[in-house]
Amino acid sequence: MTESPVKTSRSGHVLEVTLDRPKANAIDIATSRILGEVFRDFRDDPDMRVALITGAGEKFFCPGWDLKAAADGDAVDGDYGPGGFGGIQEMRAMNKPIIAAVNGICCGGGLEWALSADIILAADHAQFALPEIRSGTVADAASVKLPKRIPYHIAMEMLLTGRWIDAEEAARWGLVNQVHPAGDLMAKAREMAGHLASGPPLVYAALKEIVREAEAMTFQDAMNRITRRQFETVDVLYASEDQAEGARAFAEKRDPVWKGK
Template identity: 80%
Template sequence: MENPIKTERRGHILAVTLDRPKANAIDLMTSRIMGDVFTDFRDDPDLRVAIVTGAGEKFFCPGWDLKAAAGGDAVDGDYGKGGFGGLQELRGLNKPVIAAVNGICCGGGLELALSADIILAAEHASFALPEIRSGTVADAASIKLPKRIPYHIAMEMLLTGRWIEAEEAARWGLINHIYPGKDLMAEAWKLAELLASGPPLVYAALKEIVREAEDMKFQDALNRITGSQFETVEKLYRSEDQKEGARAFAEKRDPVWKGR
């Protein structure tokens, strides 16, 4: 069977394309491959940014492959490193991830997009959590979505399975930007290049702080930072890049980030 995950590497950027005709649904094998790909991305010091997208123009990802489930894939089976889709439970992922939603994005596919840091969408993209209609629960989305968009909108999507188009998704803050379908990947690469030119140690510190502070009180989180309890922050403060940033500012030039 052909590999359902295609990767493209340009400099410090890795593009990951889910390519499982007809709909880019994820079965256990695909999830495990994605886990390996994103683990390698996390652990490769030369990679700074990832893009995740779907092949074709109709589907980003509809989530769990129900046909595979009917054929014996257990819904509680081994999803591999990082859990379903390789991203949402991947520990220590301190690099930016962009989701380029090129079409239908629902169920576990929406949960995959929610695992990214920035979501771009094609004009024709649409979003839903239809699990309610098949008598099951969108587990990760039930945790994440009410924290990302207004509670009542999130609950309506969860309780009814209602579809929303890209324009409404942007209005509620679910996605960052909308582009014509033909321009989506070019815009994703442009954003990835901007991020790849930035300070990777700062990105790592930002992601760890945001992740760890999500359920903490403000003062508790701040005390952890000032008390040198975030590894990424301490690495940043002791780095060559921290000194380079100050030198570049004083010398009125662009900094050269080395990630160390």
């Protein structure tokens, strides 16, 4: 029986997902479908609050699309499964925080996979690039996402030239949140995941829906939808036990106990 290229483990309310496809953790269609099923189950499991994604080994986070598999017949426009490429880029209603721990080379579709996370931590030896231009194709998701995440001119330079940047430069442009020594990366990522897992899940859901949907709205239209409770997650939050618990805990000067309902 072939070993799965996707390893998962649970710790409390945190799901850890490790891409493990030697030699480089590239993603083919079969792996993307597995990831999609993993993240769909994560999204729908009320006990899971935070996901942490990383790559196996010390050299590669993910180089993206598996070109060898493509040469053997994997279609670039094939069925990537739930959530599209890598399982999270197009996953509908993904209203839970995702952390990427970039432990090495992160390029092409691998960088697009990391960009699908909400928080990115990087090892100090990590490197980032969008080399698609050199193989005559387009970094489609990165073309949409990257100019909105970092300065436009830096994003376009990466897209147009395929230039590599190191972890320090990635942090300088705001592409990653934090850079850590390689040996500390996973401990720091798990610490961040644990911190988020102890927070209010209904607030996280509302934040993610608002941020996602407001991107295509004017400020006033977004504010109107929030105040009128026209976002489903906001409506659930405002009518929840957790909303009342937060106010009680503040008044009583104690830590709140979040139930996610």
